[in-house]
Structures are given as structure tokens and as C-alpha cells.
Amino acid sequence: MSIFKNRIFLTSLGLALPLSLAACGGDDDDGTPAADAAQAADAATGDPDAAADVSVSLDFAAMVGPEVFACSDGGNAKVYNNIGTANSDVSFKDFRLYVSNIRLIDDADNEVSLTLNNDGAFQLQTESDGHVALLDFEDGTANCSETGNANLNTSVTGTVPPGNYTGLVFEVGVPFAINHLDVATADSPLNISALYWAWAIGHKFARIDYTVVDGAVWNFHLGSIGCATEGMTSPPTEECSKPNRPTIRIENFSHETDVIELDAAAIVADSDLTTNAGMTPGCMSFGPDEPDCTPLFPNLGLDYGTGACTNDCSGQSVFSIAD
Amino acid sequence: MGTTLIALGQQHKLLLLVAATLSVAACGDNVGPMGEVVDASIPVEFDAEPVDPNIFVWDMVPEGLPKPFVPEENPMTYTKVELGRYLFYDEQLSGNGTQSCSSCHKQELAFADGIARPTGSTGELVGRNSLGLMNAAYHTTFTWMNPEFHDLRTQIQVPLFGEFPIELGISGNDVEVLTRFSTDPDYIARFAAAFPEDEDPITFGNIAKALASFVRSMVSFDSPHDRHTYKGDTTAMSESALRGQELFFEERIDCHHCHGNFHFSLNLRHENTVFIETGFANNGLYNVNNTGSYPAPSEGLVAITKRVQDRGKMRTSSLRNVAITGPYMHDGSIQTLEEVIDMYERGGRFVESGPNFGDGRDNPFKSEFVHGFVLTEDERADMLAFLESLTDESFLVDPKFSNPFEQ
Numbered sequence: 001m002s003i004f005k006n007r008i009f010l011t012s013l014g015l016a017l018p019l020s021l022a023a024c025g026g027d028d029d030d031g032t033p034a035a036d037a038a039q040a041a042d043a044a045t046g047d048p049d050a051a052a053d054v055s056v057s058l059d060f061a062a063m064v065g066p067e068v069f070a071c072s073d074g075g076n077a078k079v080y081n082n083i084g085t086a087n088s089d090v091s092f093k094d095f096r097l098y099v100s101n102i103r104l105i106d107d108a109d110n111e112v113s114l115t116l117n118n119d120g121a122f123q124l125q126t127e128s129d130g131h132v133a134l135l136d137f138e139d140g141t142a143n144c145s146e147t148g149n150a151n152l153n154t155s156v157t158g159t160v161p162p163g164n165y166t167g168l169v170f171e172v173g174v175p176f177a178i179n180h181l182d183v184a185t186a187d188s189p190l191n192i193s194a195l196y197w198a199w200a201i202g203h204k205f206a207r208i209d210y211t212v213v214d215g216a217v218w219n220f221h222l223g224s225i226g227c228a229t230e231g232m233t234s235p236p237t238e239e240c241s242k243p244n245r246p247t248i249r250i251e252n253f254s255h256e257t258d259v260i261e262l263d264a265a266a267i268v269a270d271s272d273l274t275t276n277a278g279m280t281p282g283c284m285s286f287g288p289d290e291p292d293c294t295p296l297f298p299n300l301g302l303d304y305g306t307g308a309c310t311n312d313c314s315g316q317s318v319f320s321i322a323d
Numbered sequence: 324m325g326t327t328l329i330a331l332g333q334q335h336k337l338l339l340l341v342a343a344t345l346s347v348a349a350c351g352d353n354v355g356p357m358g359e360v361v362d363a364s365i366p367v368e369f370d371a372e373p374v375d376p377n378i379f380v381w382d383m384v385p386e387g388l389p390k391p392f393v394p395e396e397n398p399m400t401y402t403k404v405e406l407g408r409y410l411f412y413d414e415q416l417s418g419n420g421t422q423s424c425s426s427c428h429k430q431e432l433a434f435a436d437g438i439a440r441p442t443g444s445t446g447e448l449v450g451r452n453s454l455g456l457m458n459a460a461y462h463t464t465f466t467w468m469n470p471e472f473h474d475l476r477t478q479i480q481v482p483l484f485g486e487f488p489i490e491l492g493i494s495g496n497d498v499e500v501l502t503r504f505s506t507d508p509d510y511i512a513r514f515a516a517a518f519p520e521d522e523d524p525i526t527f528g529n530i531a532k533a534l535a536s537f538v539r540s541m542v543s544f545d546s547p548h549d550r551h552t553y554k555g556d557t558t559a560m561s562e563s564a565l566r567g568q569e570l571f572f573e574e575r576i577d578c579h580h581c582h583g584n585f586h587f588s589l590n591l592r593h594e595n596t597v598f599i600e601t602g603f604a605n606n607g608l609y610n611v612n613n614t615g616s617y618p619a620p621s622e623g624l625v626a627i628t629k630r631v632q633d634r635g636k637m638r639t640s641s642l643r644n645v646a647i648t649g650p651y652m653h654d655g656s657i658q659t660l661e662e663v664i665d666m667y668e669r670g671g672r673f674v675e676s677g678p679n680f681g682d683g684r685d686n687p688f689k690s691e692f693v694h695g696f697v698l699t700e701d702e703r704a705d706m707l708a709f710l711e712s713l714t715d716e717s718f719l720v721d722p723k724f725s726n727p728f729e730q
Binding site: 184192196197198231280 | 574584591601
């Protein structure tokens with residue numbers, strides 16, 4: 001989409017300009033590339049002895065069981081078989097999720113935060129309120145045309161200090177401090193209407209909408225609930241009673257070679273997609289008792305009753321390293 | 324000072340001074356549109372503040388809210404907006420000189436027209452209900468069921484030139500219509516001011532650009548809801564309206580899944596939008612013969628996309644000023660807001676007889692968010708009070724959007 005490309009282009013310009021100015025730097029600059037690099041590293045870390053940060057790209061792939069996810073196949077909605085406890089045939093209407101608090105784990109078990117590249121679109125790195133990236137696997141075709149768009153994003157890019165990293169940990173969701181901003185004024189990717197509920201509940205951390213062939217829509221919308229506010233158009237002042245942010249820990253992970261798969265079939269492995277047990281169509285994280293969510297949440301390591309991880313969410317079955 | 328300016332001032336005595344500055348701008352090259360030598364260096368005063376007619380200030384957008392998206396090829400200027408206002412209200416902009424844009428878009432009705440479906444300048448019934456135009460510029464796409472109109476300028480070609488049905492009926496009368504403007508000194512000056520780069524500015528392309536600019540300027544943010552939410556006036560909304568607002572955002576009622584942002588429509592695009600969202604949905608209004616169809620000539624998005632699943636899908640329109648933009652739905656087939664709430668409470672409409680027989684509740688392509696609910700009588704009153712709190716009374720009488728020929 002041309003608008004989108006323009007924005008990226010402008011953002012790149014915005015980044016490039018200060019960098020080149022810095023490179024042209026002060027009079028005491030000896031002008032060698034090495035000195036420039038060292039100076040840039042100083043500026044980034046504030047530590048004159050620090051080695052330059054290294055770039056990291058975390059690659060994700062959306063799966064439905066053994067098959068790669070897609071909205072459409074040859075113009076029609078792509079259909080996947082044997083999904084959920086009723087072995088339903090399903091296609092998809094949406095497939096997007098936010099990830100945040102991304103850390104690499106080094107061989108001494110230290111968790112080191114990834115600093116995201118601010119791209120003005122899919123990734124937002126704030127000064128002090130953390131970061132968030134949107135993984136967007138829907139391309140706006142077929143049934144995904146209703147809420148989706150053409151843009152895709154399957155990776156998260158950023159920088160970390162050099163190290164021997166052997167693991168990855170992140171949360172599915174938007175950090176509390178930036179989850180309840182007004183969608184009208186929030187920075188991308190937090191200003192997408194289809195991924196927003198209202199100030200009080202903030203963003204849909206994940207929006208994965210299943211459509212049973214010849215049947216109904218069954219939505220999975222993950223988000224924080226139990227947020228104390230003065231009204232639906234006011235933000236809460238403290239963390240919601242059920243944050244509903246799964247922490248996903250991936251051991252033996254190489255950011256250079258591994259791809260992280262997330263499996264939409266595994267999310268609803270214990271759900272009957274042909275029935276809607278609760279108030280809303282599917283599991284939409286809403287209400288004190290939502291029978292559609294109770295069996296689903298443990299697949300992400302969460303307990304629906306508390307909105308927190310069970311055993312550090314170690315029982316999650318959705319994310320894994322691709323073979 | 325150029326003679327054109329004096330003539331303008333006399334012709335439209337109550338024009339805002341901003342408008343009067345048009346002709347000054349027209350004289351940017353020290354030669355007026357009629358070839359007269361003018362002094363372009365005269366400072367222009369508006370409320371003692373100098374106004375540059377070649378810019379546009381979105382002073383009606385509350386601080387903190389994004390401004391509308393403006394396409395690069397048609398930047399906003401006061402001169403263009405003001406030319407667009409004249410054209411909008413001028414019946415000369417129709418083939419037979421009997422209608423203007425304002426025939427079907429009336430300011431006192433937030434630029435809707437209060438009837439189910441309007442009649443074009445030659446007597447043909449138009450396919451769908453006239454949309455209110457407040458905050459039209461915040462929509463991603465324009466009209467009820469076309470996903471391709473991403474620009475007001477493009478969409479405006481339809482009422483101007485459309486033949487099926489004929490609206491303003493300019494096709495076949497192009498030369499005559501354009502001559503009306505190109506022989507009118509007032510318009511010559513206005514076009515020259517609005518399009519100073521163009522040697523021959525009186526074109527249909529520029530007419531569409533000026534109309535798009537005027538419509539884009541129709542920003543409405545002074546409803547009780549806006550004053551409460553964006554301007555810190557905690558007394559602006561009644562207790563009942565505030566309770567209704569809570570209901571509106573509840574999962575039980577689910578209004579907000581399609582109407583949940585400041586624009587009250589998923590079909591939202593503004594200056595900071597990165598990802599385009601369109602928000603078309605089938606709301607269970609029809610289910611003709613239980614095939615999921617909507618009656619002709621308004622079958623929904625399927626008419627363009629040819630996808631069966633797009634039967635009955637219409638643009639989710641903004642709810643601003645909704646209390647005065649009835650009758651409702653794409654075909655104006657629901658008279659009152661109370662009946663609209665009834666329709667959504669039932670989870671779709673049952674057409675009991677006739678050619679459109681069928682139960683919209685069972686429409687296979689209906690949005691899952693139109694699932695029905697039960698409201699108590701108090702809750703129903705609260706919901707209505709909330710929807711009525713979206714009415715911006717000042718917008719309905721704002722002289723910036725009024726008929727310049729009646730001033």
C-alpha cells in the first residue's frame with residue numbers, strides 16, 4: 001500500500017538524518033569509520049567501554065496444526081480441517097497479536113531486554129514504558145477483508161548488547177502503561193481500531209477469529225479485564241485484576257537460525273468451535289465466567305479465573321521452535 | 324485593491340472576511356483573473372488576526388485528536404474550501420440547473436436529508452440513503468458499499484456524473500455546466516484564487532477538488548459527548564447518557580466492536596493512520612428468501628467484490644449526529660433510533676412478507692457481533708440518551724458550512 005510505504009520511507013529518512021549528522025560530528029572527530037562507530041556506540045549506551053549493540057531479528061510463523069496459516073488460497077478462504085474438539089473445518093477472519101517485554105536469555109541465565117527499532121508502523125519502543133510489536137499474519141484477503149488489511153509482519157527487529165544468547169522470553173500483550181491510551185492519539189501499532197476495545201479494557205492482545213465452514217464465527221480475543229475505571233472511556237490507574245498476558249519462554253533458541261511457530265489449532269484444541277457456550281461469540285476474555293475461555297486459556301499457560309500464568313505459563317502449547 | 328474584491332464584497336455582504344480574501348489571493352501574480360493590475364501585498368485582516376487564505380487550520384479538532392487525512396494532491400486551503408461551499412449550494416452544478424449537492428445534504432440535518440432515498444435532478448430514485456457529511460473526511464472509504472472510493476474527490480464524481488441513476492446529471496451537459504461558471508466573474512475570481520497554479524482553473528477536476536475540500540472541512544466535535552470526553556466539561560452529558568455510554572462499550576451489547584473509536588466507526592482514517600481499516604459488515608437487516616441476500620439495488624459489498632460472503636456488507640458509518648440523520652440504514656428502511664435499537668436487540672430484522680421476506684437474524688453473512696441482547700426499559704432510555712449526546716447542535720448552524728447564497 002503506497003501510503004504505508006511512504007510512511008516507512010519518511011521514517012527512514014527521519015532516522016537517517018540524525019545519524020548522518022552524528023557521523024559528520026564534532027571538530028575533534030578524527031574522521032575514521034571506527035571512531036564514528038565507537039562514538040555512535042557511546043551515544044547509544046552511555047558506556048564508553050561498551051561494544052556496539054548487535055541487531056536481532058526474531059522470526060515468527062503462524063501455523064494451523066502442521067499447515068502454514070493463510071487467509072486465502074487461490075482467491076477463496078483457505079480451509080483447515082479437524083480443528084477443535086468437534087473436528088471442525090475452519091477458515092480465518094483475523095490473525096494478529098501483540099508481543100512485548102521481549103528479552104533474550106544468555107548462557108548465564110540473564111534476561112536482556114531487546115530494544116526495538118521504532119518503525120512507526122509495527123514496532124513501538126518507548127523511553128520508559130517498554131515496547132510492543134504487532135505480529136500480523138492476515139493479509140486482508142477473503143474473510144480477512146472485514147477487519148484486516150494488506151500489510152503483513154512476521155518478525156520483530158531490535159538490538160541487544162553482544163552476548164551468547166540461548167533463550168527467548170516474551171509476553172503476548174501490550175504493557176499496562178501503554179495499553180489503555182486513547183486509540184485516537186496512540187502511536188502505531190496501538191492506533192488500530194480493530195485491535196482496540198475501549199480505554200477501560202485497552203487493546204485486544206490477540207485477535208484470532210475462526211469461521212466454521214457452513215457455521216458461525218468463533219473469535220479468540222485476548223485482553224486484560226477487571227480494570228477499575230470511572231467509565232469505559234477512562235483509563236484505569238492501576239493494573240487490571242486479570243492482566244491476561246501469557247509469558248512465553250523458549251529454551252535452546254537461536255535468534256540467528258530459529259523460527260518461532262504459533263499454532264492456531266493448538267489454541268482451540270480443547271474448544272468446541274461449533275457451539276458458543278458463553279455470552280460473546282467465542283472466547284473474548286470477557287466476564288467473570290466465560291465457559292468458552294476456561295478450557296482455552298491453559299493452552300497459553302494462563303488460568304482464566306486469575307488471569308495469571310499457571311507455573312510461569314510453562315504449560316503453554318501454542319508457541320514452539322519450528323523443526 | 325482589485326475591482327474584483329470590491330465587487331465580491333458588495334455581492335455577498337455577509338461573507339466572512341476570509342472569503343473576501345479569496346480575490347486577493349487570486350491576484351497573487353499582481354494580475355487579477357480579469358487581467359486587471361492589483362496589489363497583492365495588502366494585508367488581510369480577520370478578527371484583527373492576519374489570515375492566510377492559502378492554508379487551512381483545523382481549529383475545530385479538539386487538542387489531542389488527530390486531524391483528517393488529506394491527500395497530497397489536494398491540500399486544504401481556505402480558498403478551495405470556500406469555492407467548494409459555493410459550488411455545494413449552487414444549482415448551476417446540475418445538468419438541468421434544478422439541484423445542488425445541498426438538495427440531498429442539508430446542514431440542519433447534519434447534511435443528511437431526512438428521507439429514505441433521495442430523487443435525482445431528473446426524477447430518478449437514488450439507490451441509497453443520503454449520508455450525513457459531518458466528519459466525512461475521517462472515513463477510509465466513501466459511500467455505503469464501495470470499497471474502492473478512498474478519496475472524496477473520486478467519490479464526488481458519482482453524484483456529478485453518474486447516470487445509473489442520474490443524480491446531478493452533468494454527463495452530456497458538461498460544456499453547458501462549465502460555461503455557467505466560466506462566464507461568471509465571481510466564480511472566475513474564486514477558481515483563480517483556489518487554483519492559482521492553473522492557467523485554466525475552471526475544470527471539473529478542480530470542481531471535485533473544491534467540493535472535496537469543503538466536505539473535508541465539515542468537522543464536528545462539539546456534541547455533549549465531545550465536550551465531556553475531549554474538552555473536560557463533566558456536566559455536558561446527563562447521567563442517563565453516561566450510563567448509556569457504558570452499555571455502548573459493553574460486550575453484552577457489542578456496539579463498540581464496529582463503532583468503538585472517537586469516530587464511532589471502524590471505517591476510520593486520519594493523519595496518523597498507518598494501517599488502512601475499512602469496516603464493512605452485514606448487520607442482519609435482510610435475508611431475502613434466506614439466501615443471505617440484500618434487495619437490489621443495494622446488495623452490499625458483493626456488488627463490487629463478487630464474493631458471496633460480502634452479501635449485505637455495508638460500510639459501518641459514523642454515529643455522530645445519529646439522532647438527526649434518520650431514517651436509518653443504507654436504504655432508510657428504519658424510521659427511528661428506537662427501532663434501530665429494537666433491530667439490534669433482536670439480532671437482525673424479520674421481514675414478514677413481500678419480495679424481501681426473510682429473517683435477517685439468520686443471515687449467514689451477518690456480523691457475529693449482531694448477536695442480540697435484552698435491554699431493560701431504563702437501559703433502552705439510557706442508550707437513546709447516549710446516542711442523542713452525539714448530536715453537535717453548533718455544527719447544524721455553523722455559518723462556515725451554510726448556504727452562501729442566503730446570506
